[in-house]
Amino acid sequence: xxxxxxxxxxxxxxxxxxxxxxxxxxxxxxxxxxxxxxxxxxxxxxxxxxxxxxxxxxxxxxxxxxxxxxxxxxxxxxxxxxxxxxxxxxxxxxxxxxxxxxxxxxxxxxxxxxxxxxxxxxxxxxxxxxxxxxxxxxxxxxxxxxxxxxxxxxxxxxxxxxxxxxxxxxxxxxxxxxxxxxxxxxxxxxxxxxxxxxxxxxxxxxxxxxxxxxxxxxxxxxxxxxxxxxxxxxxxxxxxxxxxxxxxxxxxxxxxxxxxxxxxxxxxxxxxxxxxxxxxxxxxxxxxxxxxxxxxxxxxxxxxxxxxxxxxxxxxxxxxxxxxxxxxxxxxxxxxxxxxxxxxxxxxxxxxxxxxxxxxxxxxxxxxxxxxxxxxxxxxxxxxxxxxxxxxxxxxxxxxxxxxxxxxxxxx
Ligand SMILES: [Zn+2]
Numbered sequence: 001x002x003x004x005x006x007x008x009x010x011x012x013x014x015x016x017x018x019x020x021x022x023x024x025x026x027x028x029x030x031x032x033x034x035x036x037x038x039x040x041x042x043x044x045x046x047x048x049x050x051x052x053x054x055x056x057x058x059x060x061x062x063x064x065x066x067x068x069x070x071x072x073x074x075x076x077x078x079x080x081x082x083x084x085x086x087x088x089x090x091x092x093x094x095x096x097x098x099x100x101x102x103x104x105x106x107x108x109x110x111x112x113x114x115x116x117x118x119x120x121x122x123x124x125x126x127x128x129x130x131x132x133x134x135x136x137x138x139x140x141x142x143x144x145x146x147x148x149x150x151x152x153x154x155x156x157x158x159x160x161x162x163x164x165x166x167x168x169x170x171x172x173x174x175x176x177x178x179x180x181x182x183x184x185x186x187x188x189x190x191x192x193x194x195x196x197x198x199x200x201x202x203x204x205x206x207x208x209x210x211x212x213x214x215x216x217x218x219x220x221x222x223x224x225x226x227x228x229x230x231x232x233x234x235x236x237x238x239x240x241x242x243x244x245x246x247x248x249x250x251x252x253x254x255x256x257x258x259x260x261x262x263x264x265x266x267x268x269x270x271x272x273x274x275x276x277x278x279x280x281x282x283x284x285x286x287x288x289x290x291x292x293x294x295x296x297x298x299x300x301x302x303x304x305x306x307x308x309x310x311x312x313x314x315x316x317x318x319x320x321x322x323x324x325x326x327x328x329x330x331x332x333x334x335x336x337x338x339x340x341x342x343x344x345x346x347x348x349x350x351x352x353x354x355x356x357x358x359x360x361x362x363x364x365x366x367x368x369x370x371x372x373x374x375x376x377x378x379x380x381x382x383x384x385x386x387x388x389x390x391x392x393x394x395x396x397x398x399x400x401x402x403x404x405x406x407x408x409x410x411x412x
Pocket of ligand 1: 267284286287288366367368
């Protein structure tokens with residue numbers, strides 16, 4: 001269809017030229033006299049190069065490269081001809097804006113050099129597709145952070161789940177964000193065939209063409225076991241953003257459903273199970289989540305670190321006190337995060353340690369223990385407190401706001 005249109009356009013164009021020619025030729029005006037004089041040939045001036053990273057690069061030679069493992073600012077600048085003493089001074093001078101030790105292998109860099117110069121004038125480091133640092137290496141040494149022009153395009157996707165959410169959406173970041181939004185509402189390991197999802201979200205592009213990732217998720221409709229679970233991203237007039245359902249209830253709970261972003265329950269809370277290490281029947285007062293070693297463990301609610309240490313049974317563990325009623329405990333960590341020091345405050349979702357198999361454990365997992373009034377309980381059997389719903393004074397504005405996205409989500 002597109003190709004046909006283009007062809008039609010070209011044909012129409014030709015036709016127009018012929019018509020114009022016929023008119024011109026029919027014109028009675030004499031043709032201009034033929035001028036035999038040789039005119040000066042016009043010098044071919046290359047068009048000015050478009051600025052790069054905000055720099056005028058007409059007189060500069062550009063070298064592009066990728067930071068390899070073992071590369072540093074010093075090494076790259078040194079190889080480009082900058083003396084070691086200068087490198088040291090520059091790094092120190094720009095540290096507040098750009099810490100050159102943060103250069104990572106795999107990222108792009110650019111060196112710009114004057115045509116007759118032995119040493120480079122600028123070093124540019126691309127921190128991400130969107131952000132970069134420009135370091136002026138000569139005369140006045142400085143560094144500044146730049147951001148490429150980004151455009152945001154709203155996208156609407158719909159899919160019926162056949163095996164998993166990630167396979168249906170085929171977008172890792174989007175899947176991650178959605179599993180975060182629905183962390184308490186939907187068990188992603190119990191998604192069934194025929195569940196469906198509709199999402200309205202933003203995609204970020206650089207210079208209108210280069211895909212740079214998922215932006216804000218605006219509205220979601222998750223059909224799960226025949227029920228609709230809506231999520232509307234709403235910023236209230238006081239500037240607070242949150243995901244709410246269609247009645248204005250927060251999708252967040254006081255507690256996350258699991259202490260890992262992606263997790264599989266390998267053993268549930270039970271008064272009787274065969275202990276895999278001790279080889280005897282005993283109560284299991286926790287929920288085990290199997291995950292690869294090193295997976296971040298998240299505090300499931302806001303709180304204060306009550307204990308962080310090691311015992312032969314628990315291995316490395318952290319206990320968080322949330323209020324006078326609830327505490328949670330996380331066992332078998334490979335490593336305790338530095339924030340997990342007794343007395344430190346943590347927020348829901350903060351990384352407090354990493355999955356391991358220290359203590360009495362057969363494989364990498366986190367044993368999640370839930371304490372209520374000093375007794376260990378099964379959080380899945382509890383009605384746990386909700387996070388705050390939309391404030392009453394914003395309820396009307398919220399209900400008006402969700403009308404349009406809701407209609408669009410229901411369109412599927
Ligand atoms: Zn356990």
